[in-house]
Amino acid sequence: MASIAEREAAVFLKTGARVPLTLVRGEGTRVWDDSGKEYLDFVAGISTDALGHAHPAMLKAINEQAQQLIHVSNIFYTVPQVDLAELIVRESGMAGVFFCNSGAEANEGAIKLARKWGRDHRNGAFEIITAENAFHGRTLTTVTATGNPKYMDPFGPLPPGFVYVPYNDIDALRGAINEKTCAIMLEPVQGEGGVNVPDPEYLPAVRKLCDDENILLMLDEIQTGMGRTGTMFGFQRYDFTPDIMTLAKGLGGGIPVAVIVANEKASVFEPGDHGTTFGGQPFATAVALAVAQTLVDEGIPQQAAEKGDHLQRRLRALEDTHPEVEGVRGQGLLVAVAFKNDIAAEVAAAARDLGLLCNNVRPNAIRLMPPLTVSEAEIDRAVEILGEALTIVGDA
Numbered sequence: 168m169a170s171i172a173e174r175e176a177a178v179f180l181k182t183g184a185r186v187p188l189t190l191v192r193g194e195g196t197r198v199w200d201d202s203g204k205e206y207l208d209f210v211a212g213i214s215t216d217a218l219g220h221a222h223p224a225m226l227k228a229i230n231e232q233a234q235q236l237i238h239v240s241n242i243f244y245t246v247p248q249v250d251l252a253e254l255i256v257r258e259s260g261m262a263g264v265f266f267c268n269s270g271a272e273a274n275e276g277a278i279k280l281a282r283k284w285g286r287d288h289r290n291g292a293f294e295i296i297t298a299e300n301a302f303h304g305r306t307l308t309t310v311t312a313t314g315n316p317k318y319m320d321p322f323g324p325l326p327p328g329f330v331y332v333p334y335n336d337i338d339a340l341r342g343a344i345n346e347k348t349c350a351i352m353l354e355p356v357q358g359e360g361g362v363n364v365p366d367p368e369y370l371p372a373v374r375k376l377c378d379d380e381n382i383l384l385m386l387d388e389i390q391t392g393m394g395r396t397g398t399m400f401g402f403q404r405y406d407f408t409p410d411i412m413t414l415a416k417g418l419g420g421g422i423p424v425a426v427i428v429a430n431e432k433a434s435v436f437e438p439g440d441h442g443t444t445f446g447g448q449p450f451a452t453a454v455a456l457a458v459a460q461t462l463v464d465e466g467i468p469q470q471a472a473e474k475g476d477h478l479q480r481r482l483r484a485l486e487d488t489h490p491e492v493e494g495v496r497g498q499g500l501l502v503a504v505a506f507k508n509d510i511a512a513e514v515a516a517a518a519r520d521l522g523l524l525c526n527n528v529r530p531n532a533i534r535l536m537p538p539l540t541v542s543e544a545e546i547d548r549a550v551e552i553l554g555e556a557l558t559i560v561g562d563a
């Protein structure tokens with residue numbers, strides 16, 4: 168019989184290399200492959216499975232809402248999307264939401280919102296400044312916002328209106344602003360770029376710069392939002408609010424759902440400006456509501472901060488025993504271990520064999536992003552496995 172890899176290769180467009188592993192079941196932080204082997208899941212669907220696998224609150228919401236109403240379109244009012252919107256507005260201190268289905272789609276809509284604001288409030292300004300090593304998605308516009316030539320070059324012509332500056336460099340941002348600029352768009356911590364944490368002064372200074380120049384601050388919290396970095400939203404580590412924020416990944420706990428959140432100033436959509444068929448459907452928003460309510464009720468973001476500190480502390484101890492480790496960086500439960508050489512793929516493969524899933528986010532760095540519900544014992548075991556993996560790769 169053909170393997171799953173052979174079957175896939177016969178019928179899929181070729182967009183990416185998979186890890187040779189077929190997962191069939193999950194519970195909490197653990198997943199099992201098709202041979203019954205168990206793994207600690209420190210990928211968590213790329214920071215998506217905030218409550219881990221098969222969380223009772225999600226299962227309850229999934230069952231109840233599936234029996235009630237899955238989808239009717241946005242021609243009609245439905246209750247769960249309004250409940251979720253109220254929770255997001257309350258928790259963020261922002262003004263209004265637009266639900267959609269994926270991170271790229273949220274950023275695409277957020278870019279439309281910023282351009283409309285620029286047209287109406289800044290003499291037609293349309294340029295958006297983004298950061299090098301950012302990741303904002305794969306649609307034509309969000310891939311242009313991402314600015315990575317490898318992802319962009321085959322697909323031109325690309326939409327105009329994006330300018331790139333180094334991340335964590337306030338002077339570069341200041342120098343890039345002109346009368347055509349309508350917004351700055353950043354991740355509070357760069358996720359796909361390798362878990363790059365800015366200096367504590369950077370984002371507050373960006374907020375002040377945006378206020379001084381009368382341009383919008385857009386935060387892409389698709390990876391950092393929903394408790395991942397130790398606060399409900401990444402910006403809540405600081406004393407400011409963005410003008411526009413996008414959420415996806417952790418929002419649905421694994422169910423596809425995303426949202427654009429805007430403050431009063433940026434709430435410039437009018438009827439007919441934007442729309443979606445699936446976005447905000449009762450099923451997805453009921454599950455997302457159960458996830459978000461659980462995060463709030465159980466204080467999970469604060470726990471993620473403490474568990475993240477524990478994880479980073481334990482990982483730093485590896486620096487002493489494994490000279491190939493260059494350093495540890497991260498915020499909350501979004502953490503990377505950097506190596507002196509490009510051994511991340513080998514380390515991730517060795518860890519996988521030993522029962523730990525992690526992601527080689529850069530050639531020289533692995534990323535750890537377990538469910539926010541991970542236990543300290545699971546963190547300790549994961550670090551132990553990583554140490555064993557480093558010994559194997561170091562000896563090879």
Ligand SMILES: *Cc1c(COP(=O)(O)O)cnc(C)c1O
Pocket residue numbers: 269270271272274302303304305354358359387388389390391415416
């Ligand atoms: C994953 C991610 C996206 C894209 O989300 P998709 O759901 O894959 O379209 C955008 N921005 C950031 C910061 C992300 O981590």
